[in-house]
Amino acid sequence: MEPVQDTYRPPLEYVKGVPLIKYFAEALGPLESFQAWPDDVLISTYPKSGTTWVSEILDLIYQGGDLQKCQRAPIYVRVPFLEFKMPGCPTGFELLEDTPAPRLLKTHLPLALLPQTLLDQKVKVVYVARNAKDVAVSFYHFYRMAKVHPDPGTWDSFLEDFMAGEVSYGSWYQHVQEWWELRHTHPVLYLFYEDMKENPKREIQKILEFVGRSLPEETVEDIVQHTSFQEMKNNAMTNYRTLPSDLLDHSISAFMRKGITGDWKSTFTVAQNERFEAYYAEKMAGCNLHFRSEL
Ligand code: A3P
Numbered sequence: 001m002e003p004v005q006d007t008y009r010p011p012l013e014y015v016k017g018v019p020l021i022k023y024f025a026e027a028l029g030p031l032e033s034f035q036a037w038p039d040d041v042l043i044s045t046y047p048k049s050g051t052t053w054v055s056e057i058l059d060l061i062y063q064g065g066d067l068q069k070c071q072r073a074p075i076y077v078r079v080p081f082l083e084f085k086m087p088g089c090p091t092g093f094e095l096l097e098d099t100p101a102p103r104l105l106k107t108h109l110p111l112a113l114l115p116q117t118l119l120d121q122k123v124k125v126v127y128v129a130r131n132a133k134d135v136a137v138s139f140y141h142f143y144r145m146a147k148v149h150p151d152p153g154t155w156d157s158f159l160e161d162f163m164a165g166e167v168s169y170g171s172w173y174q175h176v177q178e179w180w181e182l183r184h185t186h187p188v189l190y191l192f193y194e195d196m197k198e199n200p201k202r203e204i205q206k207i208l209e210f211v212g213r214s215l216p217e218e219t220v221e222d223i224v225q226h227t228s229f230q231e232m233k234n235n236a237m238t239n240y241r242t243l244p245s246d247l248l249d250h251s252i253s254a255f256m257r258k259g260i261t262g263d264w265k266s267t268f269t270v271a272q273n274e275r276f277e278a279y280y281a282e283k284m285a286g287c288n289l290h291f292r293s294e295l
Contacts, residue, residue: 008147008246016112018170020083021148027085028113031093034082036117039102041211042125043079046175047108047168048138049130050193052255055079056227056238057204058104058126061211065219067226074242082107082115086148086247108169111178122187126207129176130193131291132280133264133273136162136172140267141253143167148247159272163279173283180289194261194292200224229259262294 013025020028043058045051052075059078063069076084077095082105084092096105105123107114118125130138136159143152149168152158158167165171182188189210196203201224208214215223225231232238233256240248240255248255268276 009150010148011150012166012168018110018113019166019168020113021168023085023087023148024083024168027083027091027093030091031083031115034093034096034115034117036115036121036123037101037103038121038123040118040121040123041102041104042118042123043104043106043128044125044179045106045108045128046130046135046172048135048142050128050191050196051106051108052238052240053193053196053227053232054126054128054191054207055104055106056232057207057223058211060223060226061204061208061213061215062102062104065215065222067222070226071237073237074240075238076106076240076243078237079104079106081105083109083113086243088244110170110175111182119186124211125179125182125186125188126191126210127179127188128191128193128196129179129289129291131261131264131293132172133268133276133293134193134261137264137267138257139167141257142255145249145252145255146247147249155267156272159268159276163276171283173280176289177284177287180287192291194295197261198295200227229256232256233259261292264293 010022012019013022015025015028041058043051043055055075056070059070070078072078080095080099081092096103139162140152140155140158143149143158161167162172165174169175179188180190183190189206191203191206201220204220204223236242241250
């Protein structure tokens with residue numbers, strides 16, 4: 001049996017040039033036999049962009065707004081995470097095999113690593129993007145608490161790694177742009193975390209229309225209420241406290257940390273911000289994607 005210490009903080013492994021959590025890299029082989037179904041819906045995000053939030057919204061939509069039904073299991077069981085693998089836990093692929101249609105699936109994979117079957121089956125994609133600065137800060141705290149990542153080092157060195165794409169799942173810049181471009185050939189609803197913060201009801205209506213469902217207005221309002229940051233932080237089925245605490249250590253930083261836009265301002269120095277902005281302009285040149293870093 002693997003010594004327990006070996007499960008902590010292994011170095012990232014590169015697959016087709018993309019750095020991944022070691023266990024997730026190992027999960028990609030078995031995933032080759034995964035078969036997507038045309039009525040699957042895929043939730044895709046770069047990490048720390050609002051995946052859990054939109055997952056809970058979609059499960060509530062699928063359950064007709066029934067809060068009790070959404071208490072049936074933790075979010076990572078209700079919405080299996082395609083490439084998930086951790087010592088002592090069932091893999092995302094294993095969970096999927098027990099999930100009846102219509103299925104909700106989650107991934108953070110860049111297109112180069114996405115199982116082709118999802119594209120072939122024209123599986124609808126709900127993509128959520130979040131401004132890069134808040135993602136970097138959220139990711140740093142996630143690296144600190146989720147011990148499947150390498151040690152993040154100092155904030156300054158982590159920010160350099162983030163800008164260079166030397167973090168789990170690689171480049172934020174490439175991820176948000178390639179899924180944005182996919183809209184031209186594939187059914188993608190491209191959402192922004194900041195828009196969800198600004199007007200969650202409006203964004204939930206967009207999701208309903210995209211997945212071809214409708215709900216009474218009061219139910220939509222209940223969903224807004226139930227998926228507020230505070231509610232989800234207090235909900236054991238969404239706050240990730242059901243995973244082993246030696247893998248996700250909430251005493252270092254909670255998974256449901258702050259849930260705001262603009263938190264980067266309390267972390268970036270003026271010099272870091274200037275450097276980040278200049279590099280950002282270079283990496284996003286020619287792309288018509290626009291993010292808001294404050295509301
Ligand atoms: P912070 O670390 O900035 O607080 P993901 O689910 O993709 O891993 O994203 C996690 C981030 O989304 C965390 O950001 C978390 O607090 C935030 N988040 C989760 N649920 C949320 C909600 N209902 N409303 C707003 N933010 C939420």
